[in-house]
Amino acid sequence: MRDYQLYLIDLDGTIYRGNETIASGVRFVKRLVDQKKDYLFLTNNTTRTPEMVVAKLKTHGITTDIAHVYTPSMATAEYLLHHCQNHDSKISVYIIGQVGLWKEILERPEFIYDEQNPDYVIVGMDTDLTYQKVRVATRAIRAGAVFIGTNADLNLPLGDELIPGNGSQCAMIAAASGQNPMYIGKPEAIIVDMALKRVGTKKEDALIVGDNYNTDIKAGFNSGVDQLLTLTGVTTKEEIKNLKQPTLIVENLDEYQL
Missing domain, CATH: 3.40.50.1000 (HAD superfamily/HAD-like)
Known part of the structure; x- marks a missing residue:
């Protein structure tokens, strides 16, 4: 298995479901921290600020900071600043x-x-x-x-x-x-490319982690980043049996060995 240096982690369906904590997702993040692996919470939610995301994660047992959060709002701003013709x-x-x-x-x-x-x-x-x-x-x-x-x-x-x-x-x-x-957001490559640029990580060193085939996994396909599908959210194995397969599939993130 590849030794990934950066994990791009979805939130809803991966770390929590609404107000319900997904314990395996929380344990996964704690294992990353213990082994000094870098991570970035890559969400499609634009209704919350990074500070609000950090506060939400704290209620599920994860202590982090805004440097570990990346949203489509952030990617949109940075994309426009980079591509706008008239500066x-x-x-x-x-x-x-x-x-x-x-x-x-x-x-x-x-x-x-x-x-x-x-x-x-x-x-x-x-x-x-x-x-x-x-x-x-x-x-x-x-x-x-x-x-x-x-x-x-x-x-x-x-x-x-x-x-x-x-x-x-x-x-x-x-x-x-x-x-x-x-x-801009998942499954488009733009948000993944902007996130990798922000932290200075190559595509081959990153892994997208999420529960939604149509957003998280397809974002990996579109950006050329490996994918880990956890079956703790919306996507089931049955739904994707005839589709292009993710790099890895687990029942929950406890199964993934760092």
Whole structure:
């Protein structure tokens, strides 16, 4: 087995399920720390700030810091700063989302909020989505703004329910504007590439760990990073028996030998 130096770890379904702790996931992180292996929590959740993620993890028995958290909000900001053509002026953005996205973008001095003529429309999960927000986004995209979706999750687990996710929000705006978004979060390679760049690790030295074949595992396929599927969340072996297989599959993370 390859000696991985960096573990990119999903949260919901891997470390916890809502308010329920997945003990094997917590033990896995503690083993990484004990063996001085580097890790980064790679989540698709844009509603929380890194500080909020750290606080959430503490309730599940993991003590960490914001240097070990990477979100699509962070990847979106860093991607735009790296790829924006005109660095001599502010990057104007219209944002749909919650505190994790707003704070990450607008606390950076390079960005300015603009509802009238933004360079980019950035859409993240927004449980207070309104018709007016969609209208402003649609108008801006039709006028030439680049449409960015932080992640494409159509649904999110909430207890025993699957609720609409950001991909569903983006689908509505795409239908209204006639433009499909460029997505940043898993399963896109962008968030993985930006995370590896942040910590200075090569692809061959990293392993993506998660429970969702369509986000975590496909992110590994798309970025060329090995994958570890844990069957503690949404994906079952039966569902993927005829699909491309992950590098590794375990019932739970206690089975994985470092």
